[in-house]
Every structure is written in structure tokens, then in C-alpha cells.
Amino acid sequence: MPAPYSSPLAEELGPAVLDRLLRYVRVDTQSARDRTSSPSTPGQLELGRLLVDELRAVGLDDAEQDANGYVFATLPATVAGAPVIGLLAHLDTSPDESGTGVEPIVHRDYDGGVIELPRRGTVLDPERMPELLDAVGHDIVTTSGDTLLGADDKAGMAEVMAAVAYLAAHPELPRPTIRVGFTPDEEVGEGASLFDIERFGAVCAYTLDGSSAGELQDETFTAAAADLVIHGVDVHPGFATGKLVNASRLAGKILAALPADRAPETTSGRDGFIHVYSVEGGAGTATIRAIVRDFDDAKLAEHVAVLRETAEGVVATEPRARLELDVRPQYPNMRVYLDERPEVVAAAEEALRLEGYEPLRTPIRGGTDGSVLSARGLPTPNLFTGGHEYHSVREWASLQEMAGAAAVAVRLAGVWAGRAA
Numbered sequence: 001m002p003a004p005y006s007s008p009l010a011e012e013l014g015p016a017v018l019d020r021l022l023r024y025v026r027v028d029t030q031s032a033r034d035r036t037s038s039p040s041t042p043g044q045l046e047l048g049r050l051l052v053d054e055l056r057a058v059g060l061d062d063a064e065q066d067a068n069g070y071v072f073a074t075l076p077a078t079v080a081g082a083p084v085i086g087l088l089a090h091l092d093t094s095p096d097e098s099g100t101g102v103e104p105i106v107h108r109d110y111d112g113g114v115i116e117l118p119r120r121g122t123v124l125d126p127e128r129m130p131e132l133l134d135a136v137g138h139d140i141v142t143t144s145g146d147t148l149l150g151a152d153d154k155a156g157m158a159e160v161m162a163a164v165a166y167l168a169a170h171p172e173l174p175r176p177t178i179r180v181g182f183t184p185d186e187e188v189g190e191g192a193s194l195f196d197i198e199r200f201g202a203v204c205a206y207t208l209d210g211s212s213a214g215e216l217q218d219e220t221f222t223a224a225a226a227d228l229v230i231h232g233v234d235v236h237p238g239f240a241t242g243k244l245v246n247a248s249r250l251a252g253k254i255l256a257a258l259p260a261d262r263a264p265e266t267t268s269g270r271d272g273f274i275h276v277y278s279v280e281g282g283a284g285t286a287t288i289r290a291i292v293r294d295f296d297d298a299k300l301a302e303h304v305a306v307l308r309e310t311a312e313g314v315v316a317t318e319p320r321a322r323l324e325l326d327v328r329p330q331y332p333n334m335r336v337y338l339d340e341r342p343e344v345v346a347a348a349e350e351a352l353r354l355e356g357y358e359p360l361r362t363p364i365r366g367g368t369d370g371s372v373l374s375a376r377g378l379p380t381p382n383l384f385t386g387g388h389e390y391h392s393v394r395e396w397a398s399l400q401e402m403a404g405a406a407a408v409a410v411r412l413a414g415v416w417a418g419r420a421a
């Protein structure tokens, strides 16, 4: 069995990372869709204020929360002439599972068996979650079984905080100016929308928002959303003969006609998909909401065309029915922007190797703040956090992997300091 910590540095950072994670997950920061202000929920402001206080306490005196709930702070350089870099994590947790009353449990020296949690019969079973077997001998943090943990992304946040606190306490270590940023509403796709890149003032940034140890992600899906509204003809069913055109039945036919091999449950790796995530309606009108994803823009357009042709084909069988289709882009694959600045990913690879990790270059079957930030001019790849099974009551994190991620952030500072002009 490999040593649980990736380095003495990680072992030193471990207790601080755990302490911070356990504190941050107790603040309910679940975000809400269809927000009318930023952030979407008050808990994110509360956690942001706590972070401002903690950043100032470790010496990042300019820490502040802006009007939209973003927390920014600066750790000044100890070498001259190095580019300013950013470290980012997000404040919110997923709307898909409760984040209220999170009571984390630490399981020391995990033995590789089934972990039974006290509430809701929730079980972590290595048969179904093989990543647990990579964490044998680690200290594992879980929920009590009836909430998410919030390691997504409070593990990332705890790692950024522990790394900057360590660097602040070690001015003898060469480092560039580091800008810290904590963003609201990432889980509802708004983390980057009000991010003030100008004010942030970094040449590049790294989100700590990945999962398995060693992950370095420079590629996300390109994403679009599609709403289909089917208009039928609603008539009292007692007088409906030859008159009623049932929009919900047409919606059902569209769903049945969509290709089964282009769904998230039947695709993996680099294949894209069409995902219907909501269906609602009555006899008169029905609405199907879907997201469409691919790594390749041309293939994304093809999935959208399949969706359109399928819906149009079904609705065309009933001349009195009508279809409205609204397709809008959501976020781009960040790869094209990061390819223009190869030194950004190269620095992360170097930092990972210094910490003993072989970089795992997995494409993200989703998006991150980095997708939009990279497109807006702040190249931002994503690094692992050591959290797993995100957005579920089975969410867990390895202390040793989290400490390793914090150590990678410390080493990243050294790598960029070495690039001083």
C-alpha cells in the first residue's frame, strides 16, 4: 500500500485542510436555479464573510466580498517580475441534494470495507464505488447519510485557504503574487458571469474543483440548452372526438423517438449526448427541456439537429399542432483557449509531478467556472480536490488527497515564481 500522504508537505498541510473543510461544510450554501440576484442564496454570503475574516487573519489584508458575493484577496509576491496567478474555488453546493444540517463524519484509516452511514440507510460500497479502493489507509470524510457533503467545492476552498495560509507563513519561499477568488453560483452555471476579470488582475488561474488525485483538466463539454414547447388543441374530453390534439401525447412520442444511444446513460468518454431533464405539460401545451453536450462543436450541432428533426417529424404528423424550439449556448469547451497558452497547463503538470502525481488528463463531462473564464480571457484549467461522488448523499473526500491538492497549489506558486522575468 502506498504511503497515505503524497509528501511531507502534504502531511503538514493535512490537519489545516481537514479543519477548514469540517468548518465550511456546516454552512448551508446550496445555490438555487433561475436566480434573480447574485448570489442566489444568503448562505453563500455568510460563508464568504467567514472566508474574508479567515483570509485577513492569515495576512491577506485586502480580502473583501464584492456586491455580487465574490470573495477576492491578494497574497503579495516574494520575488519580483513573476506573473500574477489566481487560485479559485466555488462557494455554493449543488441544488440537486440537501445541503442543510451537514454533519460530517471522519473515518480514520479506511480499511477498504463497506461504510454504513447513520441516516437514511446510506452506504458507501467499494463494489459500486471502486475509487474507494484507492483510498485504503486514508482518512475519509463522509456525510451522515442524508445530505451532500459539500466537498464540491469546499474541499477546493479548504485547499486554497490552507495553501495561501502556508505560503503567507513562509515568506522565505519564492512565490508570485497570488490572487484568491471564491465564486458564487457555479452549480447553477453563473459562477463566472459576474466575475470581474479586470479587477482580479491575474494572467491565468486554476480552479480546484476536480475529483480524483492527479486530475488536470483542460477540456470541458461545449454546452447548449434546448426548450421545446408543443402546442396542441385543448378541448373538454367529453366533446373531444376529432378535435383534441393532446400536446403531452406528442411530447411522449418525441421522447420515445429520440435516439437511445445519444443519452448520458449510454455514452461515456468523448461521446456527447442529448439529455432530457424535465417534461411538463397538459393536453393543450407540453414543454420538454433538454441539454445538449459534446466536446466537438460540429458534433454538438449534429445533436441539436437530431433533436430538432425528431421533434419536427413527430409534430408534423398532426397538422393542427405547432412546435416552438429555443436553442441557446451555455458554455464553450475551454480547450481552444487553453491551447493558445500552453504554459498555463504546463505549470500545473510540473506542480503535480513535483508532488509525486502523474497528471491525469481527463476531459470533464460537464463545465466549470474555467470554461467561461477561459473564453473571457482568463485561462483557467481545473485541478483535483480529492472529493468524490459529488451531488449525492454518498459524497466523500480523502483527507490525504485533499492535502495533496493543497500541496500542489503551494508548488504551483513555486513553479510560477521560477518564471520571473
Ligand SMILES: [Zn+2]
Pocket: 090, 152, 153, 186, 209
Ligand atoms: Zn464543483
